[in-house]
Amino acid sequence: MLYIIDGYNIINSNFNFLFQAPTLEGKRTKLFEFIIERRPHGSLNNQITVVFDCKSKNPYETDTYNRTHFKEIEVIFSDGVLLADDIIVELCDEAAHPAQITVVTNDKGIHRRISLSGAKHESVEKFISKANKSKNIKKAQERLSSEVREKINKEFEKIWIK
Numbered sequence: 001m002l003y004i005i006d007g008y009n010i011i012n013s014n015f016n017f018l019f020q021a022p023t024l025e026g027k028r029t030k031l032f033e034f035i036i037e038r039r040p041h042g043s044l045n046n047q048i049t050v051v052f053d054c055k056s057k058n059p060y061e062t063d064t065y066n067r068t069h070f071k072e073i074e075v076i077f078s079d080g081v082l083l084a085d086d087i088i089v090e091l092c093d094e095a096a097h098p099a100q101i102t103v104v105t106n107d108k109g110i111h112r113r114i115s116l117s118g119a120k121h122e123s124v125e126k127f128i129s130k131a132n133k134s135k136n137i138k139k140a141q142e143r144l145s146s147e148v149r150e151k152i153n154k155e156f157e158k159i160w161i162k
Contacts, residue, residue, distance in 0.1 A: 002095075003041045004088055004119075005127075006105035007031065007052040013106060013124045028052070032070045038131035049074040049091070053084040085110050092119040 011019050011027050019030040031050065035041070041048055054066075054077040065087055066077045078084050085107065092098050092114045101119040103110060104127045111121045 001041075001043070001046045002101045003046060003048050003122075003127075004091055004101060004103045005035075005048065005050045006084060006088060006103070006107055006110060007050045008084070009105045009107055010124050010127070013128075015124065015128050018128070028075075029070075032073055032075075034131065035073060036071055040127050040129075040131035042130065047074070048072070049076060051076045051078070051084045051087050051091075053078050054080050085113075089113045089117075092117040095119070 007028065011031055018034060019027045021027045021030050028050075035048055035050075050073055052075070065079050065082060068075045068077075076084075076087055078087055088103060088105070088110055092101055092103065093116075095101055095117070098117040098119045101114075101117075102122050103114050103119055104122050104124060105111065106124050114121065
């Protein structure tokens with residue numbers, strides 16, 4: 001399952017107190033930390049993509065969007081011409097299995113546009129409320145970091161592969 005999150009829609013929702021920070025970058029980081037620590041998307045196998053609008057457009061860049069990562073979260077910034085809403089719809093429309101996508105937003109326009117692709121919709125309120133489930137918090141706490149997994153794999157290599 002892939003969760004696509006309308007980043008600024010959730011940061012500016014009624015739950016904005018969860019993402020309080022003096023800068024916009026700080027608010028985005030608080031959102032990422034919330035997702036990683038509270039796991040409102042459930043299973044460790046579920047992927048997360050957060051999409052944000054970017055107001056400035058570099059005229060020397062192509063008309064596309066920028067992808068980066070914050071730990072296991074894929075982060076997409078629009079290019080200033082293409083809107084985050086359009087990127088979210090494009091990701092749903094171009095997906096091989098759109099029924100395995102859940103878009104988290106309270107934006108009714110996005111909700112209408114993604115429904116044609118077969119992707120699911122989840123409100124910000126429902127997504128945030130799932131973060132309070134103890135099983136999701138427990139899963140997040142039990143998750144091994146990539147450094148710990150690598151260390152364990154190296155130890156097994158020493159034992160089993162000689």
